[in-house]
Amino acid sequence: MKxxxxxxxxxxxxxxxxxxxxxxxxxxxxxxxxxxxxxAALDFLEGRGEPAGREPQRPTVVLLDxxxxxxxxFGVLERMRAMPAQxxxxxxxxxxxxxxxxxxxxxxxGASGYVVKCIEFDRFRSSLQAIWxxxxxxxxxxxxxxxxxxx
Amino acid sequence: MKPKPPIPTAAAALRRHAxxxxxxxxxxxxxxxPGQRLAADAKRTLHELQVHQIELEMQNTELQEARDRLDxxxxxxxxxxxxxxxxxxxxxxxxxxxEVNLTGAALLGVERSRLINGRFARFVTPASQxxxxxxxxxxxxxxxxxxxxxxxxxxxxxxxxxxxxGTVAVSAGDSRKWCRVSVADIxxxxxxxxxxxxxxxxxxxxxxxxIGKDLHGIITSWNRAAERLFGYTEAEAVGQPVTMLIPxxxxxxxxxxxxxxxxGEAVSHYETTRRRKDGTPVEVSLTVSPVKNARGEIVGASxxxxxxxxxxxxxxxxxxxxxxLDTLLHTAPIGFCFLDRDLRxxxxxxxxxxxxxxxxxxxLGRHVSEIVPALVDSLGxxxxxxxxxxxxVLNHEFSGETPAAPGWMRTWSESWYxxxxxAGEVLGFGGIVEEVTARKQAEEQIHRLxxxxxxxxxxxxxxxxxxxxxxxxxxxxxxxxxxxxxxRVAELADTNAELESFSYTVxxxxxxxLRHVLGFVRLLxxxxxxxxxxxxxxxxxRIADAATRMGQLIDALLDFSRLxxxxxxxxxxxxxALIEERRAHLQPDLExxxxxxxxxxLPVVQADPAMLRQVLANLIENAVKFTRAQPAAIIEITCExxxxxxxxxxxxxxxxxxxRYADKLFGVFQRLHSVKDFEGTGIGLATSRRIIxxxxxxxxxxxxxxxxxxxxxxxxxxxxITAITP
Numbered sequence: 116m117k118x119x120x121x122x123x124x125x126x127x128x129x130x131x132x133x134x135x136x137x138x139x140x141x142x143x144x145x146x147x148x149x150x151x152x153x154x155a156a157l158d159f160l161e162g163r164g165e166p167a168g169r170e171p172q173r174p175t176v177v178l179l180d181x182x183x184x185x186x187x188x189f190g191v192l193e194r195m196r197a198m199p200a201q202x203x204x205x206x207x208x209x210x211x212x213x214x215x216x217x218x219x220x221x222x223x224x225g226a227s228g229y230v231v232k233c234i235e236f237d238r239f240r241s242s243l244q245a246i247w248x249x250x251x252x253x254x255x256x257x258x259x260x261x262x263x264x265x266x
Numbered sequence: 267m268k269p270k271p272p273i274p275t276a277a278a279a280l281r282r283h284a285x286x287x288x289x290x291x292x293x294x295x296x297x298x299x300p301g302q303r304l305a306a307d308a309k310r311t312l313h314e315l316q317v318h319q320i321e322l323e324m325q326n327t328e329l330q331e332a333r334d335r336l337d338x339x340x341x342x343x344x345x346x347x348x349x350x351x352x353x354x355x356x357x358x359x360x361x362x363x364x365e366v367n368l369t370g371a372a373l374l375g376v377e378r379s380r381l382i383n384g385r386f387a388r389f390v391t392p393a394s395q396x397x398x399x400x401x402x403x404x405x406x407x408x409x410x411x412x413x414x415x416x417x418x419x420x421x422x423x424x425x426x427x428x429x430x431x432g433t434v435a436v437s438a439g440d441s442r443k444w445c446r447v448s449v450a451d452i453x454x455x456x457x458x459x460x461x462x463x464x465x466x467x468x469x470x471x472x473x474x475x476x477i478g479k480d481l482h483g484i485i486t487s488w489n490r491a492a493e494r495l496f497g498y499t500e501a502e503a504v505g506q507p508v509t510m511l512i513p514x515x516x517x518x519x520x521x522x523x524x525x526x527x528x529x530g531e532a533v534s535h536y537e538t539t540r541r542r543k544d545g546t547p548v549e550v551s552l553t554v555s556p557v558k559n560a561r562g563e564i565v566g567a568s569x570x571x572x573x574x575x576x577x578x579x580x581x582x583x584x585x586x587x588x589x590x591l592d593t594l595l596h597t598a599p600i601g602f603c604f605l606d607r608d609l610r611x612x613x614x615x616x617x618x619x620x621x622x623x624x625x626x627x628x629x630l631g632r633h634v635s636e637i638v639p640a641l642v643d644s645l646g647x648x649x650x651x652x653x654x655x656x657x658x659v660l661n662h663e664f665s666g667e668t669p670a671a672p673g674w675m676r677t678w679s680e681s682w683y684x685x686x687x688x689a690g691e692v693l694g695f696g697g698i699v700e701e702v703t704a705r706k707q708a709e710e711q712i713h714r715l716x717x718x719x720x721x722x723x724x725x726x727x728x729x730x731x732x733x734x735x736x737x738x739x740x741x742x743x744x745x746x747x748x749x750x751x752x753x754r755v756a757e758l759a760d761t762n763a764e765l766e767s768f769s770y771t772v773x774x775x776x777x778x779x780l781r782h783v784l785g786f787v788r789l790l791x792x793x794x795x796x797x798x799x800x801x802x803x804x805x806x807x808r809i810a811d812a813a814t815r816m817g818q819l820i821d822a823l824l825d826f827s828r829l830x831x832x833x834x835x836x837x838x839x840x841x842x843a844l845i846e847e848r849r850a851h852l853q854p855d856l857e858x859x860x861x862x863x864x865x866x867x868l869p870v871v872q873a874d875p876a877m878l879r880q881v882l883a884n885l886i887e888n889a890v891k892f893t894r895a896q897p898a899a900i901i902e903i904t905c906e907x908x909x910x911x912x913x914x915x916x917x918x919x920x921x922x923x924x925x926r927y928a929d930k931l932f933g934v935f936q937r938l939h940s941v942k943d944f945e946g947t948g949i950g951l952a953t954s955r956r957i958i959x960x961x962x963x964x965x966x967x968x969x970x971x972x973x974x975x976x977x978x979x980x981x982x983x984x985x986x987i988t989a990i991t992p
Contacts, residue, residue, distance in 0.1 A: 236789075
């Protein structure tokens with residue numbers, strides 16, 4: 116497994132920091148990028164914006180918050196699924212909301228999974244562990260060519 | 267009459283007689299004769315003269331005698347002619363009467379003198395005229411005797427059948443031709459012939475078999491009806507013994523019948539059985555009479571046999587019909603009677619007799635006034651109308667009392683009609699009587715009720731007018747309320763949307779800081795492990811507990827608020843399975859607990875499974891929680907199913923509660939025990955109540971402190987869902 120990469124999309128700095136702390140412990144040798152809103156996430160995935168001239172990215176898994184300024188999590192999902200390169204990228208929604216409506220919409224827009232951010236830190240930590248174990252370790256990702264095979 | 271030789275042919279005999287007589291004279295006068303020769307000649311001449319004289323004398327005598335004889339004969343023939351039993355007529359060619367004897371004149375009833383030179387045809391009827399003319403013609407043209415029968419009319423206009431026998435005669439002088447006719451009155455024979463012919467015709471055309479037989483029982487005559495009745499033709503029957511018609515076992519009858527006949531007596535209408543040619547029996551009525559000859563001797567019998575098979579059948583049929591009619595009449599469920607013209611009962615059936623209150627027999631011959639005096643007048647009117655018009659009077663209503671039910675006014679519907687004989691004469695009146703008292707009373711009742719009803723309708727219509735006005739007002743009010751309601755619903759929808767937005771914000775925004783606090787406290791505890799003194803170190807888990815608890819409260823509150831909005835998805839839910847699942851879920855918390863579960867038979871209910879699970883989880887967790895202090899905890903879960911609902915009962919022997927606060931139990935954040943004693947958010951029962959209400963059920967609790975608690979909830983059987991409960 117080469118070039119394993121996690122993209123964390125989270126606007127709240129406390130949440131982002133706690134998640135980064137946990138993820139770094141869980142997956143110490145994996146590159147983790149954190150962006151603070153949807154626009155930044157899409158720029159990162161498409162290689163736009165600052166710093167200029169970046170390559171488009173295909174993360175091993177995207178951890179996506181829903182409630183964000185500018186473009187929210189649903190917007191990010193929707194646009195990703197419209198991009199040939201990101202059509203099959205695994206996106207796990209990490210949200211404080213356990214509203215049926217939000218869960219259903221996320222899956223309809225192509226989310227690979229939905230995890231409610233638990234208020235207890237230990238359970239939050241173990242849920243992230245489980246996400247990474249599954250999507251980053253056990254789960255076989257789609258072949259790289261598949262990302263671009265359709266326009 | 268002595269035969270005498272005719273005179274001319276007896277000349278020789280006459281001479282012999284004369285000579286004989288002369289010789290006798292000469293013997294007496296011998297002495298008086300002189301001389302022989304001369305005397306002989308003279309004597310001879312004298313003798314001749316004497317003989318001749320005697321001959322002449324004798325001839326004269328004989329002539330006289332002949333004339334006498336002729337006169338006598340003429341008289342005799344005239345008598346014969348005139349008094350012959352037949353009329354004799356001499357007619358010329360034109361039919362004019364030339365001669366007629368007295369009988370002939372008497373036959374026509376006319377004096378002979380008036381007939382002579384009259385026309386015979388005058389007495390011939392016009393119908394017989396051609397026959398008469400033809401007869402005359404034949405007589406004159408032909409030589410033989412001609413016969414013809416003529417219908418004639420006598421002078422006195424009496425009719426007569428006459429038989430004419432005619433021959434032609436030629437008169438000696440002028441050789442004219444005559445017709446000599448004998449006329450015989452054959453009227454009597456003609457009548458006898460006609461009578462015989464009629465008798466034969468009667469016998470032949472008779473419907474009854476008429477058989478003649480002799481005294482030995484041999485058939486001598488046989489008519490057509492006999493042929494029809496017995497099947498033998500005349501040729502087959504005549505000459506045969508009559509016993510061939512008698513069945514073997516009845517042969518003795520014939521012997522007896524013949525005995526009676528021989529005594530000169532008759533057998534009348536003797537009913538017996540006879541046998542046909544084909545052997546089948548036939549019922550007959552016999553009348554046998556002796557037949558006598560001209561001398562009055564009995565020579566045989568005439569037997570008249572009448573086929574009575576049909577009559578017997580008819581009589582039987584008539585009796586049957588009569589019995590049927592009687593039965594029909596007597597068992598009819600409607601009254602029937604026949605009154606004569608004087609209004610006396612001739613016939614009456616059982617029903618009418620019963621109506622009148624007398625036996626059938628008691629009616630017969632009695633006048634109407636004796637039986638139902640109250641009805642006499644109106645019945646008299648009706649029968650009077652029938653006699654006047656000849657028409658029936660139908661469905662006429664009679665009212666009155668009867669001896670059968672004194673003091674009780676009864677009503678009948680009666681139809682009366684004239685009963686006539688064959689000549690059309692009214693013999694009496696037929697009546698059909700139906701008691702309609704009950705119907706009449708019912709009609710009057712209905713009439714009364716109708717009147718009352720009409721009155722009530724009038725009253726009610728007035729009242730309705732007022733009600734309608736009131737109703738209109740109410741409708742207007744309802745319309746207003748509906749408007750208000752619609753507005754309120756819209757407001758509620760807005761409120762709901764706001765609430766949703768609020769709870770989303772709460773869930774996201776309130777929980778995030780708590781999560782962060784908990785996260786960092788945890789990291790702090792891990793990082794500071796061994797660097798803090800014991801007192802300080804124990805603050806960190808207390809911060810974490812407080813934050814955790816706050817998170818739980820927020821979650822519970824969100825769950826509760828979400829309940830009002832979530833859709834209710836009812837299916838069939840097995841209560842026992844759901845309870846088993848909750849118990850399994852609790853198992854880790856039951857370590858070291860001694861709990862006796864008493865779970866009764868539980869039904870399948872209509873409910874939203876996720877919501878019902880939450881209720882049961884809550885109630886069971888409560889029971890487990892509040893029996894924690896009990897060394898021998900007992901939790902009973904039973905269900906009682908009524909006609910409309912299931913009532914689930916969860917009983918524990920735990921801490922219980924003060925019944926004064928039973929109502930508060932189901933309020934949000936209501937706690938009857940301190941968190942220190944029994945942890946919990948204080949929102950579980952409120953949630954349960956909300957769920958049960960949404961299912962259309964009820965939830966309640968009963969308890970005494972330290973006596974355990976009884977929680978009940980009901981679920982409607984038909985799965986009714988009530989509106990949103992705030």
